[in-house]
Amino acid sequence: MKAVLALEDGTYIEGKAFGAEGQREGEVVFNTSMTGYQEIMTDPSYAGQIVVMTYPLIGNYGFNREDAESTGPKIRGLIIKELCAAPSSWRSEGSLEEYMKEYDIIGIQGVDTRALTRKIREKGTLKGIISTGEQNPETLVKKAKEIDEISDMDLVGEVTCLRPYFYGGSGLNLAVIDMGVKESILRSLAGLGLRVTVFPAHTSPKEILSLEPEGILISNGPGDPKKADYAVKTAKELMECRIPIMGICLGHQILALAVGGDTYKLKFGHRGGNHPVKDVETGRVYITSQNHGFAVREDSLPDSVYVSHINLNDGTVEGMRHKELPVMSVQYHPEASPGPTDSMYLFNQFKEMMGRRKHKCL
Structure with a gap:
C-alpha cells in the first residue's frame, strides 16, 4: 500500500506503508541510533512525535515485550529507509510490522531518511503527516501547517x-x-x-x-x-x-x-x-x-x-x-x-x- 509524508514546509514524499493504516500527525524528529528501535518507539518522551530513523535497515531483530520502555509504542509514526522482511533473533516475538499493527502505529518506508535528516538539521524540526488514505499534496501540506506546536501541548x-x-x-x-x-x-x-x-x-x-x-x-x-x-x-x-x-x-x-x-x-x-x-x-x-x-x-x-x-x-x-x-x-x-x-x-x-x-x- 502506498503511503505519503507531507511536511509543513511543502515537502511531499511518497513511499510504501507498513504497520497501521490511516493518517497520523506530529512533530517530525530524527534519531541516530543504529539499534534500539523498540526502546525508542516505546519511550514516553516521544509522545506527539513522528520518528525518522537514520540507520537504513530497521526491524532486523523483530520485537519482544521484555525490552519495551512502557506499555506500548508512544510515537505517532515511524519513517524508515527499509523494513527488514525476515527478522532474526531468538528473543523475537514477531516482526516489527506486526507490533505496529497491534498498537495502531503507522509507518512509511522507502524514504531517503538521510536526506530528510539533513532537511531537519537545516530547517529545524518540522510538523508532518503520514497518510495511507488522502494523497493530495496541497491538502496534506495544509493540514501539516495547522498541527499544534509541541510547545502548546501538555503531553x-x-x-x-x-x-x-x-x-x-x-x-x-x-x-x-x-x-x-x-x-x-x-x-x-x-x-x-x-x-x-x-x-x-x-x-x-x-x-x-x-x-x-x-x-x-x-x-x-x-x-x-x-x-x-x-x-x-x-x-x-x-x-x-x-x-x-x-x-x-x-x-x-x-x-x-x-x-x-x-x-x-x-x-x-x-x-x-x-x-x-x-x-x-x-x-x-x-x-x-x-x-x-x-x-x-x-x-x-x-x-x-x-x-x-x-x-x-x-x-x-x-x-x-x-x-x-x-x-x-x-x-x-x-x-x-x-x-x-x-x-x-x-x-x-x-x-x-x-x-x-x-x-x-x-
Whole structure:
C-alpha cells in the first residue's frame, strides 16, 4: 500500500506503508541510533512525535515485550529507509510490522531518511503527516501547517500513570514523579537497592512526602517543560524540605525552572545513542543516550547552582548541581538503554546522597 509524508514546509514524499493504516500527525524528529528501535518507539518522551530513523535497515531483530520502555509504542509514526522482511533473533516475538499493527502505529518506508535528516538539521524540526488514505499534496501540506506546536501541548498528561504504584526493590524509599518514566530507569533504580514507588505527575508534595521517602526522582518525559508548571511548583516545594532530588531529561529542565532558570527549544534536538558529554568536575567524557528537544539556558541559572556536565557537540547544559541543597540533574539518560552503562555512577551518587541526608519536612 502506498503511503505519503507531507511536511509543513511543502515537502511531499511518497513511499510504501507498513504497520497501521490511516493518517497520523506530529512533530517530525530524527534519531541516530543504529539499534534500539523498540526502546525508542516505546519511550514516553516521544509522545506527539513522528520518528525518522537514520540507520537504513530497521526491524532486523523483530520485537519482544521484555525490552519495551512502557506499555506500548508512544510515537505517532515511524519513517524508515527499509523494513527488514525476515527478522532474526531468538528473543523475537514477531516482526516489527506486526507490533505496529497491534498498537495502531503507522509507518512509511522507502524514504531517503538521510536526506530528510539533513532537511531537519537545516530547517529545524518540522510538523508532518503520514497518510495511507488522502494523497493530495496541497491538502496534506495544509493540514501539516495547522498541527499544534509541541510547545502548546501538555503531553505529560498522555503518558503519566493514573495512580501511584509500587515498582519494586528494597532499602531506601525513593519516590519517582512519573513525567513519562522509562522502564529501564525504574529497573536500574530498583536494582541498586532502592524501594521504588511511582507517583502520577500531578501528585501533590504532601502525598509524595506521606511515603516518607529518602529521595525523589523527577523522570524524563515529553514536550515543553514550561507546560508542566505544576511539576515545577511541586519541585520548588520539595526542595524547601532539603530532600535529595534527582532530575533526568525533562526532570532536569523542571528543576532548572524551579531554581529560577530558563529553558528553550533546540533547533532539531538531541536524539541518539552516541552523544559525547563531559563531566566538568572530573574531565571524563561519556558517550550518552539522549532524547530531548528542549535545553536549559546556561546564562539563566542562578549562582546557587553550577553546570556539572556539558555537551561536547554544541556546548549545551547536560547536568547541574545545587551548591547548598541535595539536588542534582542530568539532561541525558544514565540508564542508557540502548547504549553504554558507564553513566550509572550518577545513580550511585544519588543513592549516597539519599543515605546521608535528613530532610526537615518529616
